[in-house]
Amino acid sequence: ALADALERARADASAARGEAAAAALALEREVKTAEASRKQRDDDAAAAAATAAPAATPGPDKLEPYRKMLLMGVPPPAVQLRMAKEGLGDADVRAVLGDAAAGARKGKAKAQQTPAQQRKTKQLHWTKLDECVDVRATVWAGGSPAGGGASTKGSPAQIGDEDLALLEEIFAAKPPAALAKKKPAAAAASKTAGAADDDDDATLKKVSLVEDARRAANVAIGLEYFSRQYRGDDDALCRAVASFSEWLDGPKLRSLQLQLPTADEAAAVESYVAAGKDVGRLARPERFFAATLRWPGFGRMLEAACFRAEFDEAAWDASRAADCVAGAAEALMESAGLARVLRYLLKAGNTLNSGLANGNAAGVALDSLDKFATARGKGGMNLVDYVAQIFHDQGAAKHLDFVDGLPSLSEASRYVDDDHTRGALRRLNAQLRRVSEELQTAEARLSKADRESAAAARKAAGDAPSPEVAAAGGLAPNALDAAATKRFVIEAGRCVDEAGKAATQLEAKLQRLKTATDACYAYFGVKPGAGALKGVFSALDGFASEVPRRDRAEPSLLFWSIVRFAFQEDGASSHS
Numbered sequence: 001a002l003a004d005a006l007e008r009a010r011a012d013a014s015a016a017r018g019e020a021a022a023a024a025l026a027l028e029r030e031v032k033t034a035e036a037s038r039k040q041r042d043d044d045a046a047a048a049a050a051t052a053a054p055a056a057t058p059g060p061d062k063l064e065p066y067r068k069m070l071l072m073g074v075p076p077p078a079v080q081l082r083m084a085k086e087g088l089g090d091a092d093v094r095a096v097l098g099d100a101a102a103g104a105r106k107g108k109a110k111a112q113q114t115p116a117q118q119r120k121t122k123q124l125h126w127t128k129l130d131e132c133v134d135v136r137a138t139v140w141a142g143g144s145p146a147g148g149g150a151s152t153k154g155s156p157a158q159i160g161d162e163d164l165a166l167l168e169e170i171f172a173a174k175p176p177a178a179l180a181k182k183k184p185a186a187a188a189a190s191k192t193a194g195a196a197d198d199d200d201d202a203t204l205k206k207v208s209l210v211e212d213a214r215r216a217a218n219v220a221i222g223l224e225y226f227s228r229q230y231r232g233d234d235d236a237l238c239r240a241v242a243s244f245s246e247w248l249d250g251p252k253l254r255s256l257q258l259q260l261p262t263a264d265e266a267a268a269v270e271s272y273v274a275a276g277k278d279v280g281r282l283a284r285p286e287r288f289f290a291a292t293l294r295w296p297g298f299g300r301m302l303e304a305a306c307f308r309a310e311f312d313e314a315a316w317d318a319s320r321a322a323d324c325v326a327g328a329a330e331a332l333m334e335s336a337g338l339a340r341v342l343r344y345l346l347k348a349g350n351t352l353n354s355g356l357a358n359g360n361a362a363g364v365a366l367d368s369l370d371k372f373a374t375a376r377g378k379g380g381m382n383l384v385d386y387v388a389q390i391f392h393d394q395g396a397a398k399h400l401d402f403v404d405g406l407p408s409l410s411e412a413s414r415y416v417d418d419d420h421t422r423g424a425l426r427r428l429n430a431q432l433r434r435v436s437e438e439l440q441t442a443e444a445r446l447s448k449a450d451r452e453s454a455a456a457a458r459k460a461a462g463d464a465p466s467p468e469v470a471a472a473g474g475l476a477p478n479a480l481d482a483a484a485t486k487r488f489v490i491e492a493g494r495c496v497d498e499a500g501k502a503a504t505q506l507e508a509k510l511q512r513l514k515t516a517t518d519a520c521y522a523y524f525g526v527k528p529g530a531g532a533l534k535g536v537f538s539a540l541d542g543f544a545s546e547v548p549r550r551d552r553a554e555p556s557l558l559f560w561s562i563v564r565f566a567f568q569e570d571g572a573s574s575h576s
Contacts, residue, residue, distance in 0.1 A: 066096045206283040209268040219285035222259045225252075234291035236472035242301050243469050243484035244491040250309035253302060260299055261289040269293060297438060301488065304435045308495040311428065315502035318424035321415035322509040328412035329520040329533070332540060337402025341547065344387050345372050363525055366539040373546040388548045401549055409541035416534040421513060425506050432499050439492045442485055450486050458493040466490045 069079050076097050083093050210216040229247065230236040240248060241256070248256075261269065269289045273279060279290050292298040332338065346364065349372070353359035372383040391397050415421070443451055457466055469483040521528050526536055 063092060063096050070096070207272070207277075207281045207286070208283040209272060209286050210265060210283075216283065216285050219259045219288070220283075222255060223284060223288055226256065230471060233472050234288045235294070235477065237288075238291050238295055238298060239469075239471045239480055239484040241298070241305055242295060242481075243471070243487040244305055244308060244465075245468060245471070246465065248305065248309075250306060250313075253306045253309060257299075257302060257306070259285070259288065260292065260302070265289055266293060297441060300434065300438045301442075303431075304438050304488075304492055304495075307431045307435050307499070308491065311431070311495070311499045311502065314424060315428060315499070315506055318421055318428070319506055319509050321420040321424075322506070322513045324407070324415050325412050325421070325533070326509070326513040326516040328407050328409055328537060329516040331406050332536075333516075333520060333523045335402045335406060337399035337405075338540075338544075340396075340399045341387060341391075341402070344390070345383060348383050348387060366524055366526065366536060369539055369543040372543075382546075384546050385548065400547055403544045403547055403549065406544065409537040409544070413534050413537045413541070416531075416537065421510055425503065425510060428499065428503050428506070432496065432503065435492060435499075436496050439489065439496060442489050442492065445485055446482070446489060450482070451489070454486050454489040454493070457490045458497075465494075 066079050066083055069082070070076065080093055080097060083096065208216060210219070226237050230240065241253070265286075266289060269282075269286055270293060272282070272286075273290055273293070279287060282290065295301065346361065349364070350359055350361055352375075353361070374382065376382045377386075388397075388400055391400055417423075443454070446454065466487060469487050470480065471484075472480070474480075475483070517533055518528070520526075520536060521532065524536055526532050
């Protein structure tokens with residue numbers, strides 16, 4: 001039963017599709033028949049018009065229909081277009097239209113003066129052919145009002161009402177923008193010279209004084225991050241820098257340093273402001289430049305803020321580098337196992353070089369340590385392996401584990417450079433002096449009461465920073481500036497005290513480093529000089545990697561008996 005029902009459903013669907021196809025075919029035939037009928041009517045009308053158009057100039061009675069069209073209210077341009085399509089010349093047009101043609105031209109000129117918002121469609125900005133050109137001999141014949149009927153080859157079809165409606169819909173003119181309502185002249189006159197109304201600020205072009213467009217764009221992009229925090233208030237941003245705001249950490253302050261004005265940019269902004277012009281008209285970078293110029297020595301205050309945020313880490317890095325290098329030098333000198341291995345190697349080397357010019361050596365340069373590993377005898381054994389086996393035989397293999405007691409010599413080599421230690425101390429002291437000078441300058445700008453209050457807060461116990469001050473709002477700008485300056489004095493003073501202690505501690509560590517370095521040079525017989533200590537670490541690090549530890553599998557007694565026998569014989573390959 002289900003199969004029969006399915007079969008019937010398929011049959012009904014097939015029948016429905018057949019009926020739909022038949023209906024579509026019938027509709028298509030009707031459309032084609034209608035198009036053929038319309039085309040036939042158009043062809044008949046065109047043939048009738050061609051037959052009725054005389055070759056010679058028609059008589060007065062032939063122009064009567066066009067005069068009646070004018071009397072019935074048909075626009076003169078439409079009458080002129082109809083006469084042109086029917087092959088009438090300019091003389092006939094003037095005979096019919098006369099003053100009406102002149103009136104049409106005046107109306108056209110008036111239409112051209114009509115505001116754009118009264119047009120239905122957009123204007124097509126093209127250049128017309130010169131009037132002296134015979135359009136009937138060009139490709140445009142039959143497609144223009146003056147084309148006449150001399151040539152119908154390729155003539156375009158007339159634009160129907162539906163097509164015209166579609167054209168007007170697609171190319172409809174946009175509605176005119178509403179004109180901004182201007183303020184009364186009396187209100188505008190109260191503005192300062194060059195200032196713009198608040199309603200027109202968005203439409204006024206900003207004044208840019210930065211000649212390099214890329215530089216201006218980079219500054220604007222760099223300031224965008226701070227604008228989100230301080231809502232575009234550059235004065236608030238400058239107060240936050242001056243008051244050592246905790247939100248402004250080292251990376252943010254360094255980023256802000258890149259946006260500071262150059263000498264030329266600062267001079268240009270100063271001239272603009274000195275001329276009494278409106279700062280609000282300036283572009284984004286120039287407004288920030290103008291805000292920084294309100295603070296004497298803003299660049300130095302920003303550098304002091306960077307120093308406060310970074311000096312602790314810089315001092316710690318330098319201290320760690322000094323400890324690493326000094327500890328490595330001291331560990332090498334204190335390693336008894338290293339000394340024992342090197343002395344035994346010296347004895348073995350002097351034995352091999354007995355009777356030669358380089359024999360009977362009291363010591364060897366450290367860059368010769370690799371020779372102990374590369375000089376191989378029979379069986380592939382080198383001098384380091386030989387000495388290691390001797391230590392095993394003598395029960396002194398524990399001295400081979402000196403390598404495990406040494407610090408990382410490769411890491412110590414990275415910090416040997418003076419820039420990590422003594423250079424860091426020199427930079428720390430130089431920055432500390434500049435911050436101290438700026439601190440004295442800021443103290444001079446405070447009142448006596450504020451200086452005393454700042455001095456008391458500076459000496460207060462505790463590592464917590466003083467309370468932050470508001471960067472904007474609440475108080476007058478002058479009061480906000482004074483509060484920011486006071487906090488600068490407090491925090492900069494604490495920074496100077498703490499940085500001074502860190503510099504003293506670092507000097508003690510560098511003194512230890514110098515003592516260890518000089519002793520290391522003397523211990524290994526190295527001449528002091530640039531890169532000498534790094535050479536010591538590199539040579540001994542490479543040598544230590546060749547020394548076998550006790551935890552390595554020891555060769556069997558049979559193996560060593562064969563090796564010793566091979567050293568005693570003169571090259572019998574079977575023994576080797």
